[in-house]
Amino acid sequence: MLYTNHFSVRRTPQSQPIPGREADMVQNSAGGYVFPVDDWKRLERFLVLGSEGGTYYTKESKLTVENAQAVVRCLKADGMRVVKTILEISEAGRAFKQNPALFALAMAFSPDFADPDTRRMAKTVMPRIARTGFHLFTLAEYVKHFRGWGRAWREAVVNWYNKKPISTLAYQVVKYRQRGGWSHRDLLRLSHPKPATPEHDSLYHWITQGEAKGSLPRIVEGFVKAQEANNPKEVAVLVREYGLTREMIPTKLLAEPVVWEALLERVPMTALIRNLGNLSRIGLLTDACPEVVQKVYTKVTDPDALRRARVHPMSILMALKTYESGKGVRGKNTWNPVGRVVDALDTAFYLAFANVEPTGKHILLAIDASGSMDYSISGIPNLSCREAALAMALVLAKTEQNYTILAYTHGSNVRTLPITPRQRLDDAIRALHRYIRAEGTDCALPLLWAIRSKAKVDAFVILTDNETWAGRMHPVQALQEYRRKMGIPAKLVVVGMVSNGFSIADPNDSGTLDVVGFDASVPQVISDFIRS
Numbered sequence: 001m002l003y004t005n006h007f008s009v010r011r012t013p014q015s016q017p018i019p020g021r022e023a024d025m026v027q028n029s030a031g032g033y034v035f036p037v038d039d040w041k042r043l044e045r046f047l048v049l050g051s052e053g054g055t056y057y058t059k060e061s062k063l064t065v066e067n068a069q070a071v072v073r074c075l076k077a078d079g080m081r082v083v084k085t086i087l088e089i090s091e092a093g094r095a096f097k098q099n100p101a102l103f104a105l106a107m108a109f110s111p112d113f114a115d116p117d118t119r120r121m122a123k124t125v126m127p128r129i130a131r132t133g134f135h136l137f138t139l140a141e142y143v144k145h146f147r148g149w150g151r152a153w154r155e156a157v158v159n160w161y162n163k164k165p166i167s168t169l170a171y172q173v174v175k176y177r178q179r180g181g182w183s184h185r186d187l188l189r190l191s192h193p194k195p196a197t198p199e200h201d202s203l204y205h206w207i208t209q210g211e212a213k214g215s216l217p218r219i220v221e222g223f224v225k226a227q228e229a230n231n232p233k234e235v236a237v238l239v240r241e242y243g244l245t246r247e248m249i250p251t252k253l254l255a256e257p258v259v260w261e262a263l264l265e266r267v268p269m270t271a272l273i274r275n276l277g278n279l280s281r282i283g284l285l286t287d288a289c290p291e292v293v294q295k296v297y298t299k300v301t302d303p304d305a306l307r308r309a310r311v312h313p314m315s316i317l318m319a320l321k322t323y324e325s326g327k328g329v330r331g332k333n334t335w336n337p338v339g340r341v342v343d344a345l346d347t348a349f350y351l352a353f354a355n356v357e358p359t360g361k362h363i364l365l366a367i368d369a370s371g372s373m374d375y376s377i378s379g380i381p382n383l384s385c386r387e388a389a390l391a392m393a394l395v396l397a398k399t400e401q402n403y404t405i406l407a408y409t410h411g412s413n414v415r416t417l418p419i420t421p422r423q424r425l426d427d428a429i430r431a432l433h434r435y436i437r438a439e440g441t442d443c444a445l446p447l448l449w450a451i452r453s454k455a456k457v458d459a460f461v462i463l464t465d466n467e468t469w470a471g472r473m474h475p476v477q478a479l480q481e482y483r484r485k486m487g488i489p490a491k492l493v494v495v496g497m498v499s500n501g502f503s504i505a506d507p508n509d510s511g512t513l514d515v516v517g518f519d520a521s522v523p524q525v526i527s528d529f530i531r532s
């Protein structure tokens, strides 16, 4: 027997901690030993990915509690830093959904978790995070579970209404009228603001009493008329005249092409992206109407509009997958997808990430293709962690010249993928699926592949849920072996695709970086790290 087969700091099975590092490592949900991420990284993962839908290993309820507990620990350690983090991620449009930010913000209003300074700061920044009426209702529902209508929360709501210019406020009020049992009437009655201007006064009166007192903003006037209109042509005229959005129109009229034609002129970007299937279904966006197709193409690929609307790349990817499938995720709506619209979404996906300068380094992009990565990402029904990882890898590949894309599972199953960003995403995803057998996970494989094939790699980027367990050595040991054998101080970037508490990145290794998958800022962050 060779004793070092069973005890070695250079080669330890993933089912055991590395000798000497026992205190630094924890068992992941798959039973392998990895490093725990600290609470601040966990907060970031939660804000960017949420816990909706849970993971392959962890139920939504458990994952949410774990993440919320990490938020509480962060709030107790440094509440202001938590609020700053929420604000930064929310305003930069780094997260796919606002709900985790609103949930964490609600906790920052709680006297049980947050000190007075933190609560004051939460109050001040609230309207910058809860930017729409929809956000406000969601936040109000969350806050209900953490506190009553005391000062900080009441003042935040008052400011939300009073500090907005009247036209901005009126737009929010008629666009988002109620949600989850909350309405503007409820919030105004509970916060009872002293109106900032006579215009605010008459709008509040209309909201709470249902009748006008003095003049109302134009958008409200248009909204009231649209509610009373009963034919599509009339509504189309109102849409153009008052700049109404689809939420301000009676639902039954939304199936009318003439109404959507009017809406298309000024439709907000996110609404457009979400309704492409509908537009094709009602016969407006089809190959028979090339001028509509062209108009949609131009709008969807407008880089400034994408940036202004803070459209998250994941929303675009989701829309692309749904649109090209020709059927709604829920419900039984179907349509004939138009190729040029899929092209537009493909272009928009890359545009939604900020431009990044190429590093010129050799980069190995490795996608964990194991069974657990088949699970949907952030509760999105038609998008798996594996597909999201591929899309993210293609974004990183797009700016670089020297890259290799690998997919791996365990055992001998590691291979390069003949996939490039020049392919359309839906084709690339289909190609990836051809190479996959759902099976175990060994995150050391891409590193071992590089050692075996003597590949020159300046940075390994591994996209994974960090649930590795099936390897004969730890990824960190394989990384050290790569550096030793190749004489290259290769870096490792771990892109975490779920909001669990695990990472294969050694926190003691300064050549290692942990980032959150599908954070819109990731390409920039990775590029800076690789270049430094």
Ligand code: CA
Pocket: 370, 371, 372, 373, 440, 441, 467, 468
């Ligand atoms: Ca796995």
